[in-house]
Amino acid sequence: xxxxxxxxxxxxxxxxxxxxxxxxxxxxxxxxxxxxxxxxxxxxxxxxxxxxxxxxxxxxxxxxxxxxxxxxxxxxxxxxxxxxxxxxxxxxxxxxxxxxxxxxxxxxxxxxxxxxxxxxxxxxxxxxxxxxxxxxxxxxxxxxxxxxxxxxxxxxxxxxxxxxxxxxxxxxxxxxxxxxxxxxxxxxxxxxxxxxxxxxxxxxxxxxxxxxxxxxxxxxxxxxxxxxxxxxxxxxxxxxxxxxxxxxxxxxxxxxx
Amino acid sequence: xxxxxxxxxxxxxxxxxxxxxxxxxxxxxxxxxxxxxxxxxxxxxxxxxxxxxxxxxxxxxxxxxxxxxxxxxxxxxxxxxxxxxxxxxxxxxxxxxxxxxxxxxxxxxxxxxxxxxxxxxxxxxxxxxxxxxxxxxxxxxxxxxxxxxxxxxxxxxxxxxxxxxxxxxxxxxxxxxxxxxxxxxxxxxxxxxxxxxxxxxxxxxxxxxxxxxxxxxxxxxxxxxxxxxxxxxxxxxxxxxxxxxxx
Numbered sequence: 001x002x003x004x005x006x007x008x009x010x011x012x013x014x015x016x017x018x019x020x021x022x023x024x025x026x027x028x029x030x031x032x033x034x035x036x037x038x039x040x041x042x043x044x045x046x047x048x049x050x051x052x053x054x055x056x057x058x059x060x061x062x063x064x065x066x067x068x069x070x071x072x073x074x075x076x077x078x079x080x081x082x083x084x085x086x087x088x089x090x091x092x093x094x095x096x097x098x099x100x101x102x103x104x105x106x107x108x109x110x111x112x113x114x115x116x117x118x119x120x121x122x123x124x125x126x127x128x129x130x131x132x133x134x135x136x137x138x139x140x141x142x143x144x145x146x147x148x149x150x151x152x153x154x155x156x157x158x159x160x161x162x163x164x165x166x167x168x169x170x171x172x173x174x175x176x177x178x179x180x181x182x183x184x185x186x187x188x189x190x191x192x193x194x195x196x197x198x199x200x201x202x203x204x205x206x207x208x209x210x211x212x213x214x215x216x217x218x219x220x221x222x223x224x225x226x227x228x229x230x231x232x233x234x235x236x237x238x239x240x241x242x243x244x245x246x247x248x249x250x251x252x253x254x255x256x257x
Numbered sequence: 258x259x260x261x262x263x264x265x266x267x268x269x270x271x272x273x274x275x276x277x278x279x280x281x282x283x284x285x286x287x288x289x290x291x292x293x294x295x296x297x298x299x300x301x302x303x304x305x306x307x308x309x310x311x312x313x314x315x316x317x318x319x320x321x322x323x324x325x326x327x328x329x330x331x332x333x334x335x336x337x338x339x340x341x342x343x344x345x346x347x348x349x350x351x352x353x354x355x356x357x358x359x360x361x362x363x364x365x366x367x368x369x370x371x372x373x374x375x376x377x378x379x380x381x382x383x384x385x386x387x388x389x390x391x392x393x394x395x396x397x398x399x400x401x402x403x404x405x406x407x408x409x410x411x412x413x414x415x416x417x418x419x420x421x422x423x424x425x426x427x428x429x430x431x432x433x434x435x436x437x438x439x440x441x442x443x444x445x446x447x448x449x450x451x452x453x454x455x456x457x458x459x460x461x462x463x464x465x466x467x468x469x470x471x472x473x474x475x476x477x478x479x480x481x482x483x484x485x486x487x488x489x490x491x492x493x494x495x496x497x498x499x500x501x502x503x504x
Contacts, residue, residue, distance in 0.1 A: 168353070
């Protein structure tokens with residue numbers, strides 16, 4: 001049962017290769033798996049360097065989004081004024097298509113940061129952060145309000161103050177929600193990093209996988225495009241599994257899973 | 258210790274949870290608030306705990322009986338434990354909220370756990386405990402402050418019958434030993450008759466106290482087979498039926 005997805009994938013790859021060969025499809029239209037692997041093997045370092053640069057943007061954006069999301073959710077949960085002030089803007093951020101924001105981010109960051117290398121990196125991180133922000137923010141906010149009302153009553157009954165309730169009840173109750181949000185945000189940070197790079201290019205900053213895909217596309221190096229795509233998808237899977245494992249590990253240690 | 262005078266409570270949305278409810282609680286009483294859902298028994302319990310305020314009427318505490326933090330313990334229908342905390346930490350919570358250090362609280366915490374028969378389970382998390390054991394932790398948490406008043410809101414309703422019987426018997430033993438006052442909300446006639454010295458019948462729409470019956474049941478090892486228990490159950494059932502018809 002566990003091997004089923006692997007086996008299916010393998011069969012699909014074999015079928016794919018077979019169809020490509022039988023129909024004699026040129027590799028610049030649809031390359032077979034063998035051509036894709038050779039494209040990777042031909043220049044593994046440049047592809048891995050591009051992956052590393054995309055992952056750096058993804059990781060930094062995820063950390064910033066997690067911190068920002070958690071802090072703003074916390075602010076909302078302790079102050080109604082903060083909630084009224086923050087909530088609508090968070091939704092605005094969520095519903096605005098990121099592609100449309102990136103050009104603005106480029107201009108602002110370029111105005112503030114003069115080193116082109118740094119300004120590109122910051123543009124990418126800011127854009128990816130915007131994409132990754134909402135799930136961790138919304139989940140944490142929900143988690144902070146998730147403790148059953150009876151427990152709130154109990155804290156009141158024993159004279160628990162607002163900060164005690166926060167530290168002993170609401171924060172620990174929010175942890176699983178935060179981790180769920182983090183997992184979703186992890187995938188979105190990667191999406192954001194790639195989308196932002198498509199729009200911003202990577203002038204100056206070591207180019208990432210999105211740039212690799214674009215560049216290979218211009219040169220009709222379709223197998224290389226596929227290789228970059230496969231790396232992206234593997235990175236996405238690794239992020240998802242990694243954050244899932246982190247959540248399970250933490251929650252098991254806390255006796256909550 | 259407490260006189261409830263003509264208390265009324267109406268919730269936003271117009272539902273009249275309580276109308277003109279009067280009741281006296283004496284120190285050491287074991288009172289069951291018995292009635293179908295919607296009769297306001299939980300609302301009344303929350304008023305006594307100070308978790309809610311009446312719209313009309315008043316709760317007058319006798320001289321020196323007013324509740325401070327820790328003077329009342331509350332047990333909910335669910336055990337409502339902190340899932341990330343051990344049994345010991347869950348029982349420690351009320352003392353912790355009052356600023357007591359862990360070291361100073363531990364003897365009381367251990368003692369409370371031992372009282373509910375959970376000695377040896379101090380380090381267990383709620384997930385590792387059965388429903389009945391979780392409820393025992395919840396009761397230990399309510400007892401750890403040595404409350405004068407124990408308020409229980411259908412604490413055993415979600416448990417299976419065997420566990421419920423055991424916990425009922427143990428609760429009676431605790432009540433006799435600790436001598437606190439217990440107000441016990443239930444919708445089970447059997448439970449009310451088995452446990453309480455005073456059975457207060459409540460009817461819904463609006464929630465009000467219809468009648469009160471006293472129990473003189475002498476508890477022995479097989480109270481549930483006692484004809485006096487059966488007679489009390491029959492009497493309470495008939496009173497309840499009549500009250501509901503009249504309402």
